[in-house]
Amino acid sequence: MQEKDVLPDENTVPEHAQQERLVFKGCILPDRTELQERILKAPGDVIVGEHSRIEYGISGYDVFIAESCYLKGDVIAEGDLRIGNFCDIDGNLVCDCDAFIGEGVTIRGRLSVTGNLDIGDNVMIEKGFDARGIIEVRNPMPVILYILLYVLTMLRIDHEEEIDQFIENLTAEDANPLILPSRSHLDEFQLLVQTPIIIGSSCRLHGLIRGDKATIGDNTTLFGSIRARDSVSVSRGAIIHGNVEAENDVVIEENVRILGNVEGHRVTMDEDATVEGVIKSSGGLTIQRKKI
Structure with missing residues (x-):
């Protein structure tokens, strides 16, 4: 007798996981993306899903790294930067606007923020930090929830079907974030x-x-x-x-x-x-x- 995979009932799946599914329908590398020697360079925003292992740095406008990710390289954001709880960043963080660093994050380089800094508990920064704006020690909103709000706000939509249509058109000139879904592996x-x-x-x-x-x-x-x-x-x-x-x-x-x-x-x-x-x-x- 063959064993069959038992899929969880939709009602038993945690809301957090259901929200994540709505956002990460695919991997999107928009027009003019470049994988350089040490950095993945995007022309616009960057979204990295939970539990991803990225052995490159990342450069983009607004950069969102969801919870429990590992990145080997510098993360550079021309706009805002959000790092989820328990991420491990083996490089520097450079943010030209506001930065939000979650609880338990390890930064093995230096943190440089031009704007305000919200930083969670038990964050380790090995080479110090520089923030020119207001510094507040508090646990920011989980990044995956912020990503969901980002998508819904940008599109002013609230139905999964419309999000699916959005994902299909992500490479359009006016909506082109780079998306690496949860558990992506890039080396x-x-x-x-x-x-x-x-x-x-x-x-x-x-x-x-x-x-x-x-x-x-x-x-x-x-x-x-x-x-x-x-x-x-x-x-x-x-x-x-x-x-x-x-x-x-x-x-x-x-x-x-x-x-x-x-x-x-x-x-x-x-x-x-x-x-x-x-x-x-x-x-x-x-x-x-x-x-x-």
């Missing part, structure tokens, strides 16, 4: 998440990208491979210096260049796309030709 070798991945246009990334399914935007360059449990779509002009693998569909648009192999159940590619390796497709290969 020099790979980005691993348990959700779909949306990568915007004109990004520069490296390493193996792994998720439920992946969408790569126009003119993005990836020095690595893509592996998805469902499907992969590579938009026009993208360059992949590695393999593209999916259990279901792989779609390759015009002027895409893939330097490695392509493997999927069904592969559809434009006639102007280039695959320099081997194409494996148990369900068939379709070449899309332009109508004359």
Whole structure:
């Protein structure tokens, strides 16, 4: 007899966890995101979900790090900075506006805040701090709840369906936070998440990208491979210096260049796309030709 996973009743799931699910529907790397040698640089806001391990620094406008995360590198916020309870930051924190540091946070570098500082109990700062505004010692709101309010306030919405629609359009020019969902793992070798991945246009990334399914935007360059449990779509002009693998569909648009192999159940590619390796497709290969 096969064992079956028992899913918890929706009513028994803690409200905190349900709220988190509403926000973290996917991994979003918006247009012009760059994974540099030591830092993940975003053009706008950054949201990192709980229990994530990020072995890079992070740079963005407003930066929200949820509870129990580990980051190896400097965290730089041009706007506000919120660090959740019991995070471990192996680097400096630099904030040009207001900073909110949760209870039990460890900062293994220096904390520099241009604006006000709210700081929780039992925070350890190894190399001291500098805050030019008002300093208050109190436990700030949990970051995951603040992230929820951030999304709802920004969109003025209160239904899950509308949040889903928002997530699908996150790479739009006027709403483009970078989102790493809960339990994300990012190091020099790979980005691993348990959700779909949306990568915007004109990004520069490296390493193996792994998720439920992946969408790569126009003119993005990836020095690595893509592996998805469902499907992969590579938009026009993208360059992949590695393999593209999916259990279901792989779609390759015009002027895409893939330097490695392509493997999927069904592969559809434009006639102007280039695959320099081997194409494996148990369900068939379709070449899309332009109508004359």
